[in-house]
Amino acid sequence: MTTKWIATPKRTKEILDAHGFSFKKSLGQNFIIDANILNNIIQKAGIDKQTGAVEIGPGIGALTEQLAVHADKVTAYEIDQRLLSILKETLTPYDNIQIIHQDILEADVSDMVKSCFKPGQPIHLVANLPYYITTPILMKLLHDDLPVTSFTVMIQKEVAERMAAGPNSKRYGSLSIAVQYYTRAEVIMNVPKRVFMPPPNVDSSVLKLTRRESPPVQVIDEDFFFDIVQACFAQRRKTLRNNLIRHFKASADNQTISDGLKQARIDEKRRAESLTMEEFAFLANTFYRIIETGT
Structure with a gap:
């Protein structure tokens, strides 16, 4: 691993200082500064040159860059206008990335997938999600029945455990049922606070949700x-x-x-x-x- 990657403490600080960027707490911005963690996530997500990748909240492009190296094409949604010019600069070496300036909660992701990726191409969503809005984002994506094979997301550890929980556990609840109705849920790794800038106040985990072909139960309504x-x-x-x-x-x-x-x-x-x-x-x-x- 060389020091060229965005996902290092030094490079991240250089980029932020060069653009006078300040973090917005309201957007839950915590950038990953460890490329090894990102590569591990990408490997577990099943990303390769035959697959397309969708990202939410690319920040300054740390995960986006690694996705571009491993995937056929990457489309990323970024809501923060201030980051667009930074992303244009940091991701210049890659010609397989598309950045969409839009709130993911208002986006027609299904239509984007159909227009931006090859017909029948396996699509994986990989993201470091803003922790304050994780559940609304994932539930929207699951309800929208996207042509996406899996969702591999960095989220708050407690929320990941709730989504993957089984019966007779304190984490098990309506959220567990809602998520597992649509997907198979698995916590695949825990991530220390020190790999973020700035470090979040909560512990983090990577949750992989693999889309089911059909729900595991039949319901009338x-x-x-x-x-x-x-x-x-x-x-x-x-x-x-x-x-x-x-x-x-x-x-x-x-x-x-x-x-x-x-x-x-x-x-x-x-x-x-x-x-x-x-x-x-x-x-x-x-x-x-x-x-x-x-x-």
């Missing part, structure tokens, strides 16, 4: 399913029955809730964290029939 899951976790210490009574107070009486749980063959005294996704699906389908169709 997806929105209803996710509503039921959220309702069951609304107050973690309460039983399923109590949480569902609260959720359905306008449309079902207490006895209907008890009967529904019995019909779903789930003990009403259980708590949400003990249910598998399959049990949540059966529960949601049972209550959909009872509440929505009256059967």
Whole structure:
């Protein structure tokens, strides 16, 4: 590894000083200054010259540069206008990078993938996401059903653990179910604070989400399913029955809730964290029939 890479403390500081750049806390800017970490992420993401890469928040181009070296083409979304001229300079040696100045939450990523990459080309999203907005970004990307094979993202360690958590653990919740409905989730590495400039206040992990061809459970209505899951976790210490009574107070009486749980063959005294996704699906389908169709 040579010292030419952007992702070194010295080079990063030189770039920032040359442009008089100051970090914006509101944008969650923490730049990676270790190229070995980036290469490890890229390897685990499955990036090679046959694949396309999408990045969110390239900053001064540290990860973008490594993606350009390993991928066929890279498209990166950057919201901070101040970084555009820096990226144009730092990424000059590479002709396979496209920078889009847009908020990822407002972007039509699916349309971009279709227009910017080769038909049928495997596409991987790789990003060091702003920690304050990780969940909205990932949930938008998952709901949009993008033609993307996997998402490999650096995020807050606690959030990564929640997204990958299984039943009967304190991290397991509605977010775990939502993410794992669309993907297979795995925490692939933890990353120390010292590889960032400036160091974040929280610990970081890299989470890999591999898109499922189809959800692992069949539900009658997806929105209803996710509503039921959220309702069951609304107050973690309460039983399923109590949480569902609260959720359905306008449309079902207490006895209907008890009967529904019995019909779903789930003990009403259980708590949400003990249910598998399959049990949540059966529960949601049972209550959909009872509440929505009256059967």
